[in-house]
């Protein structure tokens with residue numbers, strides 16, 4: 107089932123059972139689901155089959171970062187399992203991203219391919235420690251431009267950078283933004299955060315929301331509260 111909703115719920119769970127328990131409380135016409143490293147490492151492709159079988163579109167968030175041939179093969183493997191979206195790290199460079207895009211095209215695979223810029227948990231001091239002396243915003247701009255030049259459909263960035271990337275890369279270039287905190291949620295380990303309504307106003311095309319929904323007593327009510335915040339904006 108395809109949905110118009112910008113919401114992607116991050117299924118960050120340690121087991122297939124726990125993930126499906128949450129998925130069964132959500133509605134594929136109102137959100138997509140994201141499968142990340144912990145869940146995929148534990149469950150393998152079974153989780154993709156189970157979620158597709160329930161009608162969800164799936165973002166496989168494994169943030170591939172390796173030599174071009176290895177990443178191209180991994181992206182092809184993800185796309186052949188029917189995922190809606192897959193990601194790589196823009197820091198892997200132009201040749202890596204181009205190889206991934208070419209591989210999808212060669213096999214006529216329609217999966218959305220996006221690149222992570224600077225993780226939303228990172229701030230200037232974290233970048234400085236890994237030898238990047240510019241601000242997170244500047245580094246995001248640089249990597250987003252490179253990602254677009256390398257044929258990516260969009261990027262993962264903080265919603266705080268969406269407005270600038272809309273100017274720089276256009277409306278159609280996807281801006282998938284984690285670090286979303288509705289009014290009822292805590293920041294936790296995220297650093298560069300915005301509310302759902304602020305993120306959409308800034309030009310985010312998709313909002314990744316994890317704990318505010320998955321840890322809620324009533325996840326569907328939390329999702330509905332986010333929809334209300336978006337509708338009232």
Ligand SMILES: O=C(O)c1cc(=O)[nH]c(=O)n1[C@@H]1O[C@H](COP(=O)(O)O)[C@@H](O)[C@H]1O
Nearest residue numbers: 116167224225226262284285314315316317
């Ligand atoms: O690629 C991602 O999805 C991602 C990139 C990023 O920069 N920051 C980030 O938080 N994420 C993911 O987005 C989700 C955010 O979850 P919450 O912080 O619980 O809302 C997690 O699954 C992260 O792995």
